[in-house]
Amino acid sequence: MNHMLNEATLWRNGALIDGRWLTETPHGSYGVVNPATGEVLCSLPRCRESETELAVEAAARALVDWRKTTAGNRSEIVRRWYDLIVEHKQDLALLITLEEGKPLTEALGEIDYAASFVQWFAEEAKRVYGEVIPAPRHGQRILALRQPVGVCAAITPWNFPAAMITRKAAPALAAGCTMVVKPATQTPLTALALGELALRAGVPAGAFNVLTGDDARRIGSVLTSHDLVRKITFTGSTEVGRVLLRQAAATVKNCSMELGGNAPLIVFDDADLDVAVEGILNAKYRNSGQSCIAANRIFVQSGIHDALAKRLAARTRALKVGNGLEDGVQIGPVIDEAAVIKLERHLADAVAGGAQVLVGGSRHDLGGSFFQPTVVTGVNRAMTLAREETFGPIMPLVRFETEVEAVTAANDTMFGLAAYIFSRDAARIWRVSEGLETGIVGVNTGLTSNEVAPFGGVKQSGLGREGSRHGIDEYVELKYVCWAGL
Numbered sequence: 216m217n218h219m220l221n222e223a224t225l226w227r228n229g230a231l232i233d234g235r236w237l238t239e240t241p242h243g244s245y246g247v248v249n250p251a252t253g254e255v256l257c258s259l260p261r262c263r264e265s266e267t268e269l270a271v272e273a274a275a276r277a278l279v280d281w282r283k284t285t286a287g288n289r290s291e292i293v294r295r296w297y298d299l300i301v302e303h304k305q306d307l308a309l310l311i312t313l314e315e316g317k318p319l320t321e322a323l324g325e326i327d328y329a330a331s332f333v334q335w336f337a338e339e340a341k342r343v344y345g346e347v348i349p350a351p352r353h354g355q356r357i358l359a360l361r362q363p364v365g366v367c368a369a370i371t372p373w374n375f376p377a378a379m380i381t382r383k384a385a386p387a388l389a390a391g392c393t394m395v396v397k398p399a400t401q402t403p404l405t406a407l408a409l410g411e412l413a414l415r416a417g418v419p420a421g422a423f424n425v426l427t428g429d430d431a432r433r434i435g436s437v438l439t440s441h442d443l444v445r446k447i448t449f450t451g452s453t454e455v456g457r458v459l460l461r462q463a464a465a466t467v468k469n470c471s472m473e474l475g476g477n478a479p480l481i482v483f484d485d486a487d488l489d490v491a492v493e494g495i496l497n498a499k500y501r502n503s504g505q506s507c508i509a510a511n512r513i514f515v516q517s518g519i520h521d522a523l524a525k526r527l528a529a530r531t532r533a534l535k536v537g538n539g540l541e542d543g544v545q546i547g548p549v550i551d552e553a554a555v556i557k558l559e560r561h562l563a564d565a566v567a568g569g570a571q572v573l574v575g576g577s578r579h580d581l582g583g584s585f586f587q588p589t590v591v592t593g594v595n596r597a598m599t600l601a602r603e604e605t606f607g608p609i610m611p612l613v614r615f616e617t618e619v620e621a622v623t624a625a626n627d628t629m630f631g632l633a634a635y636i637f638s639r640d641a642a643r644i645w646r647v648s649e650g651l652e653t654g655i656v657g658v659n660t661g662l663t664s665n666e667v668a669p670f671g672g673v674k675q676s677g678l679g680r681e682g683s684r685h686g687i688d689e690y691v692e693l694k695y696v697c698w699a700g701l
């Protein structure tokens with residue numbers, strides 16, 4: 216398959232440890248599967264405990280010099296990484312579509328998004344300022360230094376194979392940390408290509424390592440317990456996040472967590488319906504609904520409910536489903552059979568509870584893990600569809616009457632990542648934005664993610680923020696120096 220790339224050497228067939236490619240381990244290999252075709256794209260070596268230890272030790276050795284480089288030097292190297300990612304955008308996007316399934320246009324968009332963090336943090340590298348604090352006593356100076364946390368371990372999901380890595384690795388490297396990445400089992404190829412480009416950019420051997428393998432538990436158990444690892448940064452499910460937090464507690468590691476969501480999207484009677492329709496389609500169907508900020512519950516006020524449902528149904532019916540490499544495809548497959556089974560379970564529960572399917576409602580004729588984009592009305596708060604993160608192309612509509620009712624229902628979840636509201640009433644927009652218990656609010660838009668804004672959740676959706684000037688704080692410790700006798 217690597218003949219499909221412009222540059223075949225971006226298709227790596229081993230783990231990246233200490234600047235070298237490890238193509239064999241004593242534990243054998245596993246296959247990376249294209250979810251659109253079921254085809255095995257390639258085999259990669261299984262890393263387990265011992266390989267993870269090697270990567271951590273390499274990161275600790277690389278840290279000694281990397282943390283001492285100047286901010287300007289790190290900035291230049293991270294910036295070169297950005298340039299190379301942009302230069303190889305087509306190949307990286309192709310890898311994403313092959314291993315993850317999203318349409319190629321979306322994969323290209325993901326590379327722009329992923330690269331924007333690398334560019335941003337190359338710039339932020341130069342702005343990790345400390346403080347001089349007015350001293351409470353004569354003859355003293357009070358300083359606060361900002362120093363790199365140290366060796367970081369990143370565990371990332373399959374839904375954004377490039378961006379979920381660059382959002383972590385770029386600020387870490389910029390701050391002077393080194394990193395071991397364990398990408399999702401399903402999507403290692405993009406991560407390995409990013410590793411190859413990092414080496415070419417001048418990131419020193421050992422400063423950025425990528426482990427391959429299909430036993431996340433074995434790798435994760437070392438990353439969360441090893442004394443040399445000072446930080447765990449994770450994006451994935453709340454369930455796994457809790458496990459990692461528990462494991463990391465034994466050695467009191469610094470943790471950043473981007474966990475699950477159950478995003479409410481509220482459309483009020485006073486919304487511009489054209490804007491709302493576009494916003495909902497963006498917030499729901501990007502990556503076939505497989506995003507932690509995907510609108511999971513769509514609350515529609517009574518006065519516009521039927522008209523909006525009709526328009527959403529028509530737009531959903533017109534979506535082109537298929538292999539992401541084909542022209543014009545808007546919805547790819549979901550990641551695997553388990554994901555399809557979850558969609559079926561959520562829908563069956565809703566239908567049994569009285570919900571009506573307006574469009575779609577079952578597997579797609581294309582077979583495999585293709586599912587029909589689906590609109591369901593008559594959904595209520597008790598249904599699984601509204602309680603759990605569905606992670607697929609199902610759009611559940613919940614009718615509501617009052618603003619208070621909508622906000623109360625929106626907050627009725629343990630999650631608090633993103634929310635969306637559509638309205639033209641400024642006072643209402645303020646009230647509702649402030650009342651929603653989430654880390655992110657989109658107002659009259661379904662697209663909120665960019666490198667300049669702080670991304671992250673409250674409640675059980677996570678700890679910490681990625682992107683923005685705050686994103687680098689996750690990789691920096693404050694050290695207080697009290698200097699007396701002056």
Ligand code: ADP
Binds near residue numbers: 432452453455
């Ligand atoms: P998703 O639903 O996106 O697959 P997961 O939380 O299951 O979310 O997976 C996110 C990442 O966490 C993946 O890289 C996966 O391999 C990894 N992972 C899953 N279980 C564990 C575990 N017990 N320890 C460490 N990593 C894990």
